[in-house]
Amino acid sequence: MDREQNIAPPNPKDEVLRKVGRNLLIFQQIESLLKMILGNSKVQGYVRELAFKQEQRINGMQKDMMGQLIQRYFDEILSSSDEEPQRPRDLMEPWLSSSFKIAVDAVFAKNQLEAFEMMREERNRLVHHFLPYWQSDSPENLIQTSDYLDKQREKILPVWDHLKFVAKTMQQARQELASYMGSNEFDQQLKLLWLQQSLLIQLFCDIAMQIGRADRWACLTYAGKLVHMQLANDVAQMNATYGYHSFKKLLIASGQFEIWDKALPYGGSRTFYRIRPDHN
Template structure:
């Protein structure tokens, strides 16, 4: 006959298993905290929009908001915002409806697009992760009576499986975070390039197409119009030559050639932003004969105004 296991051995084994449960549960919760911290860092940097002077305050507010969010809330933000199903369409930035039409406005969004099936599967998996977290934090002792040897053994096996699940999710999130960082680094590199400055500041796309309403040369012509107008406004016709001289001093990098034009008159025409008028200079008497001479025409411009109905 087999010798019966002594109560002392049972007690020792139970104590070992109870300590193992404590260590494994702690390991699971620590990994979950790492997951939450990484997810918060990612979500704090996926959206930013506002006037340049407000961007730091807006980002600080978003970081604070995300910091207070539970794992379930974080996952909802992540699957409903950063992870994007192909047919879903990009969600609008939270502050897009506040963008003023007459101020410089910066908007940044970062998304990872995937098929609808993949998005649905990930959403379901992350919901299971949230459920697992809640089970570990709130219901482990209800599920396993740690005063019984067999239930302690079951708890150890459950925690091992839980840790493997959490680790898998964490490694996936780390990969996504690395992709996000790489994309952000590429974006930062592009934003420091001449091509971005041409596009963002002067409205010149990499293919040479010009967004005339947002172009630096149109802005310069309007600045010259305001500076040279007698009343300091835009109601007067401005001589183009005077504006060219003013722009050469104030914005020497703004030249027609940068925008694919051969002359300032072509800029006025291509932009469609200005009305153009030619006028004849006042006649001047010539010496001794009492006759008059003219010196050609002068091109004037002013910002285009809506036609009065």
């Protein structure tokens, strides 16, 4: 007798129960992927707070219902809006904002939303309304229920596959970002951005626009006196904070200004500065 003939056909009741568990597991994995993607898709704050902020975000959505997760996914991930991060007005230390989005057209987004809503309805049917299908004493009903569960699986697989692809893409992007953030290039760029957003540089910009001549050049010595008057503490900490002991070196390092050392008739020079045209 062949080995295949020794294998008994699966029990219809056991098959239905197996497929119920299989589909429930897929729904749970979909929910888990949504929470993972959303929890890691956006973080902003001071560098020292980023880990805590992300943990808060992840924990905050653990009790969200499937419908809420879907809405957030389409509002935050498959969204064409590009909102500016709400950063603190006065930055006193490095502050970062990072977000992950997927650019899609309106037709794709609409089709995906319909697929996700269908998935949610199928999940609710299985979790909350499956009992009418469960008639264990009816072989015919068990066969129909088994077929229904197979069809349900086929309907929700595209959503699962989509989320797995997005999760993989996001993980790759996070790895690339982590690699970049650990590089000297990022360290230098971060220091530059911090300097450019400092109160000192912002004040020098304001002064240049207020006292600059018709050609926009402003006397650095006079501007420096005004800065001393308004930001005495920042000036005192300038070398310790940014590594520059003169206003001229500070402005050059920021990359936002042109510097002109005008020769004087009897020797020496007077330094002028103005905002670079590409930073106006």
